[in-house]
Amino acid sequence: MKKDRKHLSVSAIKDGTVIDHIPAEKLFNVISILGLDSIPNQITFGTNLESKKLGRKAIIKIADKFFKETEINKIALIAPTAKLNIIRDYEVVDKRQVEVPDEIIGIARCMNPKCITNNDSVVTRFRVIAKPRISLKCHYCEKITDQENLEIL
Amino acid sequence: MIRNKSLVSINDYNKEDYLAILDLAEQFESRPVRNTLQGKVVATLFFEPSTRTRLSFESAVNRLGGRIIGFSEAGTSSVTKGESLKDTIKTVSNYCDLIVMRHPIEGSARYASEVSGVPVINAGDGANQHPTQTLLDLYSIRKTQKTLDNLAIMMVGDLKYGRTVHSLLQAMSSFNTTFHFVSPDELKMPGEYKMHLENRGLKYYEHKDFTDILPEVDIVYMTRVQKERFSDPMDYEKVKNVYVLRNNMLEQTKPNMKILHPLPRVNEITEDVDDNMKAYYFTQALNGVYTRQAIICSILGLDQK
Numbered sequence: 402m403k404k405d406r407k408h409l410s411v412s413a414i415k416d417g418t419v420i421d422h423i424p425a426e427k428l429f430n431v432i433s434i435l436g437l438d439s440i441p442n443q444i445t446f447g448t449n450l451e452s453k454k455l456g457r458k459a460i461i462k463i464a465d466k467f468f469k470e471t472e473i474n475k476i477a478l479i480a481p482t483a484k485l486n487i488i489r490d491y492e493v494v495d496k497r498q499v500e501v502p503d504e505i506i507g508i509a510r511c512m513n514p515k516c517i518t519n520n521d522s523v524v525t526r527f528r529v530i531a532k533p534r535i536s537l538k539c540h541y542c543e544k545i546t547d548q549e550n551l552e553i554l
Numbered sequence: 555m556i557r558n559k560s561l562v563s564i565n566d567y568n569k570e571d572y573l574a575i576l577d578l579a580e581q582f583e584s585r586p587v588r589n590t591l592q593g594k595v596v597a598t599l600f601f602e603p604s605t606r607t608r609l610s611f612e613s614a615v616n617r618l619g620g621r622i623i624g625f626s627e628a629g630t631s632s633v634t635k636g637e638s639l640k641d642t643i644k645t646v647s648n649y650c651d652l653i654v655m656r657h658p659i660e661g662s663a664r665y666a667s668e669v670s671g672v673p674v675i676n677a678g679d680g681a682n683q684h685p686t687q688t689l690l691d692l693y694s695i696r697k698t699q700k701t702l703d704n705l706a707i708m709m710v711g712d713l714k715y716g717r718t719v720h721s722l723l724q725a726m727s728s729f730n731t732t733f734h735f736v737s738p739d740e741l742k743m744p745g746e747y748k749m750h751l752e753n754r755g756l757k758y759y760e761h762k763d764f765t766d767i768l769p770e771v772d773i774v775y776m777t778r779v780q781k782e783r784f785s786d787p788m789d790y791e792k793v794k795n796v797y798v799l800r801n802n803m804l805e806q807t808k809p810n811m812k813i814l815h816p817l818p819r820v821n822e823i824t825e826d827v828d829d830n831m832k833a834y835y836f837t838q839a840l841n842g843v844y845t846r847q848a849i850i851c852s853i854l855g856l857d858q859k
């Protein structure tokens with residue numbers, strides 16, 4: 402019964418990727434980080450769905466799109482709880498969890514206002530020095546940006 | 555391998571690299587004037603003034619027969635006309651074999667090294683790194699103690715913002731050093747550096763003043779406590795005389811003990827210390843020339859002669 406109700410909230414796709422368990426307030430960050438706002442694929446999403454773990458979650462279904470690991474891991478910084486279902490012919494053929502990568506390029510802002518990345522047109526780059534509570538070491542100014550100060554570009 | 559590699563951060567080098575530089579610097583100390591850099595051009599790009607550091611680099615290059623181009627403050631260069639750092643570096647790297655740069659923005663030297671066609675030596679990028687200072691500190695420590703291993707170092711003053719103490723801590727953590735941190739509460743050594751020592755199994759102790767541990771240490775590394783660092787001027791007034799080293803405090807100290815300071819000094823070492831055999835800060839500055847000669851020649855691959 403429960404399962405059926407869930408399926409009603411967002412329509413099923415034949416082939417593609419379902420990104421589930423996104424914190425509802427991060428939905429639009431995820432869309433922009435993955436560049437979903439500028440691809441031609443059919444996309445449906447639902448948000449403010451009930452979730453025991455997250456309170457309110459969002460879900461995105463992208464038809465005919467399969468992500469590379471490096472691509473999808475970009476969202477790990479803001480949606481570490483996200484889970485992927487890979488769909489082929491209406492069946493879930495693979496389930497994956499996002500993983501925080503060892504290096505983050507772009508995406509996050511360095512918390513040091515004196516950093517070159519905040520003063521010049523230089524793309525940010527960090528080494529991830531702690532997980533799952535994220536701690537990022539800036540490749541340029543070598544300062545650490547921690548979870549509390551993490552800001553997505 | 556150091557050759558053709560930029561020196562942006564002390565973390566770009568490992569223990570073997572430090573020792574190779576110090577060995578070479580020793581050779582330059584015994585014979586500082588050579589023609590090793592004949593036909594080479596070194597650009598010194600000082601986007602903010604630092605006369606002391608610039609003169610040390612330029613002396614190093616001149617004594618080796620190299621030529622210098624560059625500017626000593628951004629006001630006199632195309633930078634004021636709005637040219638980007640990238641464009642300046644890309645252009646200048648056409649004219650020289652090596653760039654030495656100082657810039658107020660943190661991370662600027664790393665970025666420059668990524669767009670430059672020639673190696674870059676960081677001569678200070680804001681509060682971040684100043685690796686040649688650290689190498690000359692290591693040289694001074696090894697020269698006075700005959701070793702870098704198993705020493706006790708006391709760092710005094712502004713340990714929160716002082717980049718020289720942070721870099722020295724990182725470098726010395728390869729040599730089983732024991733650290734004593736002496737600072738006001740407002741300027742304590744940041745947690746990330748203490749964690750670095752813990753991860754390496756090294757001992758450190760934090761103190762609010764230095765008198766009773768002075769006799770135990772081999773090196774006292776003094777830094778300036780600046781008024782601007784305190785949000786409440788009263789807090790500065792309370793501590794400003796606590797972190798001052800005076801000659802009468804040195805009586806019980808070890809015979810091998812030496813006092814270092816990255817200079818310039820304000821009042822944190824009284825002038826009566828200058829004549830004490832344990833004062834080493836002026837010689838430390840001279841060592842900077844030999845160390846920079848060694849760094850430049852290593853990066854240019856001219857260290858074999």
Ligand SMILES: [Zn+2]
Pocket residue numbers: 511512513516517518539540541542543544661
């Ligand atoms: Zn940074």
